[in-house]
Amino acid sequence: MNAPPDPVAAQRRGRRIFLLIALVFALPVASAWLIYFAAPELIPQDRTNRGQLVQPAQPVEDLALLDDAGKPVPLDERWSLIVFDDGDCGAECANALLMTRQMRLSLNNRMKRLSRVLVVPADSDLAALHELLDAAHPDLTIVRDIDGSARELFGAGSAAAGESAPGLHLVDPHANYMMRYPAGIEPKPLRKDIVRLLRASQIG
Structure with a gap:
């Protein structure tokens, strides 16, 4: 007989999946901010700021x-x-x-x-x-x-x-x-x- 699923473990897995999805969406935005403000020299010249x-x-x-x-x-x-x-x-x-x-x-x-x-x-x-x-x-x-x-x-x-x-x-x-x-x-x-x-x- 299979043991019943552990609700606590299932909740933890759900949280990990949620955090992973959030990270996937947030990482490009955070990277863009970091490059724009901290390392503008990495932006191609035709896209960089004019100031x-x-x-x-x-x-x-x-x-x-x-x-x-x-x-x-x-x-x-x-x-x-x-x-x-x-x-x-x-x-x-x-x-x-x-x-x-x-x-x-x-x-x-x-x-x-x-x-x-x-x-x-x-x-x-x-x-x-x-x-x-x-x-x-x-x-x-x-x-x-x-x-x-x-x-x-x-x-x-x-x-x-x-x-x-x-x-x-x-x-x-x-x-x-x-x-x-x-x-x-x-x-x-x-x-x-x-x-x-x-x-x-x-x-x-």
Whole structure:
């Protein structure tokens, strides 16, 4: 006479099978994440990111970024695309804002996951900047870099000399500076990078 099946042993076998199936499905995703963020040089050149990875990523939660009411502006809720300017938003700044606005709009239902932030020196006239930019860029957040720490972290020049960090800078929803893009980057390759990151990440 055969012994009755052991329910405990059967339960353990079921758990092992379940874990094995879960591992099979999770391993490709985990491998893709590891390669993309830890070893991008392994990705074929025509598929890699268009920006430059900041390694290691730099935390930005302690930056002294204040709005026109003097309140701190955190960069830890969504993906943030950072533009620097010397305070008057001339032609280079205007072009960068126009390009990033159109790129963000092209994200469609994903665009709410990406914010745009204009960082200016501490003595900038934010009221004048809002008057200049709000109509064309209602989503744009404008902040003062009170102690120059943002310019230093993002690789900017001297605020007194009116030097700005070239290009664009990407901060993730965990408030880590993790990607920089060259000045004059076209919207199409920038959008490809942003879409890839948004698809790969469920945060923000």
